[in-house]
Amino acid sequence: MALDDYPYSAHIDDEPGIASFSRRDLLKQGTAAVIGGGATLLGAPALAQAPAQAAAGQAPAIFTQWRPETAGQRFRALVRHRNSLDVQQLTLNPIEPRQVVARVEAAQACYTMVGALNTQTPAMNAAVFGHGAVGTVIEAGPMVKRVQRGDRILVVVTGQCGQCFQCVRGKAANCQAGFNRPPVIVGTMADGTPVNGNLGGFAELIVAWEEMVVPIYSKHDAAELSNLTCVSMCGLGMTMVRAPIESGSTVVVFGAGPIGLSAVQGARIRGASQIIVVEPIRYRRELATKVGATAVLDPSDFADGAALIARLREMTVWVGTNPFGGGRNPAVTGPDYIIEAVGGERFVPKAERYAREPHGLEVLQNVFTLCPPGGFMRTCGVGYPMNSTVTFPAGGWSNGTKNHMGGNLAGVQMMRDLPQWVRMFETGQFDGKSLVGVNVPLERATEAVEASAYRTAVTGIVSFPQT
Numbered sequence: 001m002a003l004d005d006y007p008y009s010a011h012i013d014d015e016p017g018i019a020s021f022s023r024r025d026l027l028k029q030g031t032a033a034v035i036g037g038g039a040t041l042l043g044a045p046a047l048a049q050a051p052a053q054a055a056a057g058q059a060p061a062i063f064t065q066w067r068p069e070t071a072g073q074r075f076r077a078l079v080r081h082r083n084s085l086d087v088q089q090l091t092l093n094p095i096e097p098r099q100v101v102a103r104v105e106a107a108q109a110c111y112t113m114v115g116a117l118n119t120q121t122p123a124m125n126a127a128v129f130g131h132g133a134v135g136t137v138i139e140a141g142p143m144v145k146r147v148q149r150g151d152r153i154l155v156v157v158t159g160q161c162g163q164c165f166q167c168v169r170g171k172a173a174n175c176q177a178g179f180n181r182p183p184v185i186v187g188t189m190a191d192g193t194p195v196n197g198n199l200g201g202f203a204e205l206i207v208a209w210e211e212m213v214v215p216i217y218s219k220h221d222a223a224e225l226s227n228l229t230c231v232s233m234c235g236l237g238m239t240m241v242r243a244p245i246e247s248g249s250t251v252v253v254f255g256a257g258p259i260g261l262s263a264v265q266g267a268r269i270r271g272a273s274q275i276i277v278v279e280p281i282r283y284r285r286e287l288a289t290k291v292g293a294t295a296v297l298d299p300s301d302f303a304d305g306a307a308l309i310a311r312l313r314e315m316t317v318w319v320g321t322n323p324f325g326g327g328r329n330p331a332v333t334g335p336d337y338i339i340e341a342v343g344g345e346r347f348v349p350k351a352e353r354y355a356r357e358p359h360g361l362e363v364l365q366n367v368f369t370l371c372p373p374g375g376f377m378r379t380c381g382v383g384y385p386m387n388s389t390v391t392f393p394a395g396g397w398s399n400g401t402k403n404h405m406g407g408n409l410a411g412v413q414m415m416r417d418l419p420q421w422v423r424m425f426e427t428g429q430f431d432g433k434s435l436v437g438v439n440v441p442l443e444r445a446t447e448a449v450e451a452s453a454y455r456t457a458v459t460g461i462v463s464f465p466q467t
């Protein structure tokens with residue numbers, strides 16, 4: 001079916017007098033109207049009124065009849081506002097026709113979001129904490145086609161509308177709708193302050209535009225799946241999607257937080273022969289071994305990055321590939337794939353003391369230096385310090401046949417990839433349980449944020465009792 005013929009009738013069939021229609025019909029009749037943030041298409045009875053209404057800036061009949069049932073509901077959320085980060089009672093705003101409301105089951109606190117703990121700096125706009133959620137839809141607007149009430153969903157941090165130029169050419173991680181979506185002002189605080197929902201799952205209710213939602217048909221544990229809305233999606237994307245690791249490959253992973261540990265599992269699932277993890281915190285190295293690393297290195301054991309790189313090269317010798325060396329003295333060494341899952345250091349870990357923790361620009365430089373000709377570098381750390389610059393030798397960068405693919409959720413197409421990855425959680429192929437660290441109820445939500453910020457646990461997760 002051509003895109004223009006796609007019927008927009010889902011979920012409004014039970015409205016009296018509203019039949020199926022198509023975008024082409026509307027264009028033919030010259031009655032297409034746009035309200036709010038998205039294209040709004042009208043039911044047949046409304047067609048005759050539409051031009052006059054659009055001209056007058058009024059909502060067409062179908063949406064003046066529709067009233068969100070959930071508007072006005074009270075719910076609790078962890079809110080960052082002014083100099084505080086605490087649980088607030090909020091009142092839900094009416095959703096838009098292309099939004100859904102879900103009752104949250106679990107949500108994770110990725111390191112991207114932990115800056116919210118810095119409450120000395122006032123946050124002028126109130127926002128719900130979090131980055132994605134697992135939940136169940138309690139209301140879907142009349143324009144929503146992807147899910148219905150009762151569906152279990154992942155609310156994820158990169159969108160896939162399926163219709164924008166980026167989506168139709170297979171680059172959904174850059175979905176224009178996902179990036180250009182208006183903020184969701186989810187509700188108000190007791191004093192009337194508007195609160196940005198911010199895709200934050202540390203709340204009993206979450207509101208999201210349709211393109212940020214993936215239906216899952218799984219009863220799998222919500223806390224485990226909550227990592228898939230951000231960190232595990234990133235780690236699996238780096239190893240399984242845009243540069244999928246070949247069986248027998250050698251892989252080095254910098255960082256064994258939840259992204260790195262998910263990357264390790266992606267490499268294992270793809271059949272890598274060597275997965276070497278570099279991580280300064282002992283319990284994280286142990287977790288890496290548990291979920292598939294074949295060797296772990298503590299950067300504290302090396303005087304500097306050069307010494308670490310030398311050791312990694314020794315460990316990833318391309319045995320027998322130099323026909324002039326008789327299997328010895330190989331011409332080139334280094335891993336086939338290098339995954340950077342370190343990022344910057346915004347909070348000094350309280351996990352344990354160690355001598356050295358390479359992070360930020362140092363690791364980006366190390367990744368480039370270590371990468372052999374023909375190798376792949378996958379990086380995802382947000383650059384810290386912000387607006388800093390990393391420099392590489394010009395020849396190596398322009399002509400070294402080093403393949404770099406940056407993050408931004410690593411080429412993931414959530415509607416295609418996440419259902420498969422949920423299945424890997426279900427079958428045990430992906431060990432989701434080992435990636436659940438601190439798991440607390442909402443009233444203890446800051447403990448989950450602190451666990452992530454100070455790295456005292458592999459992840460900080462908030463779970464909500466389901467009635």
Ligand SMILES: [Zn+2]
Binds near residue numbers: 110111113231
């Ligand atoms: Zn995140």
Ligand SMILES: [Zn+2]
Binds near residue numbers: 159160163174178
């Ligand atoms: Zn799109």
